[in-house]
Amino acid sequence: MKIQIPRGTQDILPGTVERWQYVEKKARDICSRFNYQEIRTPIFESTELFQRGVGETTDVVQKEMYTFKDRGDRSLTLRPEGTAAAVRSFVENKLFGQPQQPTKLYYIGPMFRYERPQSGRMRQFVQFGIEALGSHDPAIDAEVIALAMSFYKEVGLKRLKLVINSLGDTESRTAHRQALMNHFSSRVNEFCSDCQSRLEKNPLRILDCKKDRNHELMASAPAIIDYLNEESKQYFKKVQAYLQAMDIDFVVDPNLVRGLDYYNHTAFEIMSDADGFGAITTLSGGGRYNGLVQELDGPETPGIGFALSIERLLMALDAENVELPIEQGLDCYLVSLGDGAKDRLTPLLYQLRANGIKADKDYLNKKLKAQFKTADRLQAKYVAVLGDEELEKGIISVKEMATGEQQEVSLTEIVDFLKRKI
Structure with missing residues (x-):
């Protein structure tokens, strides 16, 4: 099943x-x-x-x-x-x-x-x-x-x-309770079994009944406000x-x-x-x-x-068609090209997260284009691309997705750079 x-x-x-x-x-x-x-x-x-x-x-x-x-x-x-x-x-x-x-x-x-x-x-x-x-x-x-x-x-x-x-x-409710009992008692047999049992135990509950809400006695029932x-x-x-x-x-x-x-x-x-x-x-x-x-x-x-x-x-x-102001998307998505760059991104990703930056990376060995598609789907504000050649130079390429602006940033400064931007 x-x-x-x-x-x-x-x-x-x-x-x-x-x-x-x-x-x-x-x-x-x-x-x-x-x-x-x-x-x-x-x-x-x-x-x-x-x-x-x-x-x-x-x-x-x-x-x-x-x-x-x-x-x-x-x-x-x-x-x-x-x-x-x-x-x-x-x-x-x-x-x-x-x-x-x-x-x-x-x-x-x-x-x-x-x-x-x-x-x-x-x-x-x-x-x-x-x-x-x-x-x-x-x-x-x-x-x-x-x-x-x-x-x-x-x-x-x-x-x-x-x-x-x-x-x-308590005094007001007691007076109202008695008035309700007097009001309903002579015809309580016309009400559902629940209401009949409520008459003695708690007649106020009769007014809440969903089955008998349209009974004529409901409309004329004594109101508590008149007994205050x-x-x-x-x-x-x-x-x-x-x-x-x-x-x-x-x-x-x-x-x-x-x-x-x-x-x-x-x-x-x-x-x-x-x-x-x-x-x-x-x-x-x-x-x-x-x-x-x-x-x-x-x-x-x-x-x-x-x-x-x-x-x-x-x-x-x-x-009311209210749109809640929910913040969506990542701050940064990391893209790797080459095995060395891929290995370097794992500790870098942890470092970004430890500094309060919402970040993620690919775990499915996708091609470059597919990684950028994922970044776009995750609404990443920035995409940081690291290849083996950039790794040798100690830099990473950072692209701002909203403007398309791209620049190279030192790997030792990338955390501070993104914190300033974000």
Whole structure:
């Protein structure tokens, strides 16, 4: 049987991977400016972490996790998202005890969800996310949103829409929860089996249902914003004021929810308005989760974060026809004529690379013309030609490919010559 790549995964090949490297480098750069530090957690974790950290009633936990037993009969799961693992590490390594607070973390890495593969949705996908743990200040909510928006804009996206909402504090959510139960209970049998089980456990999740999104009760469901107490209203006003002060445009959407019990106050999504991007317009989402650390056996610690898919970001860049400024090509390609020259190029090539010059040479014993074709294909800025006759004189012929200008340079000075030019 022919071995092929698993469904829902992809090979990212040279020529394409450079785009990934560019946006990942941009993510790391902007996190550094915002004073977020990278965290790297295991690819797989205890299944219980995601059951508690993502939520038993979510589609992710109920339907989409890659879960298996190891040889010790322990249940392990390939991570479906990054927040739970980051918070687990925050608790386990007692980062809450460090003097500098809040703890500001970011991660970039593969996640795994068993769902139907489609454009922009893979079973293995790469997620970039941040978590800010330890502050109740609405200013850090605005900071997290600002970082996400800044990242998208700096990679070149323009057709962006920021949608925000407030889920309120525990008191507000309790009142809203009861209102939702009253609203749906008499006709819940008209909804899917998942929604029927969610009514008692977490009625807010009903609003996220994909199967019943067009049911008439969805449109008339009570909005959380109508159940905010005064403290929650003031908190939300502060977040909006900070965003306005930073000239970040947004739309308040009372129907935007994050369905986990420990989410509260600020929730947001960033969407693409680009033509041809697709029916699913969401690029990223985030929110405040003031109960998650406690849920994972840590001390009472507020948190807020977001996560985005690199795959969907690249799709949005394509939809807006954004060309990333990726530097391509070699600085220098070495061409040899004769056995003596060929032997001399091997240490010279190493010397160039050791001095920060991107260089390569032929390893297939090609003719002179073919070596120049290779140099052209590799977009080399300079081609340096060494023959046995030049070797005897201690020189090498250097050609600038853009201008055609050619000159002879001492072999002892070629490194400094190219460093000056490049």
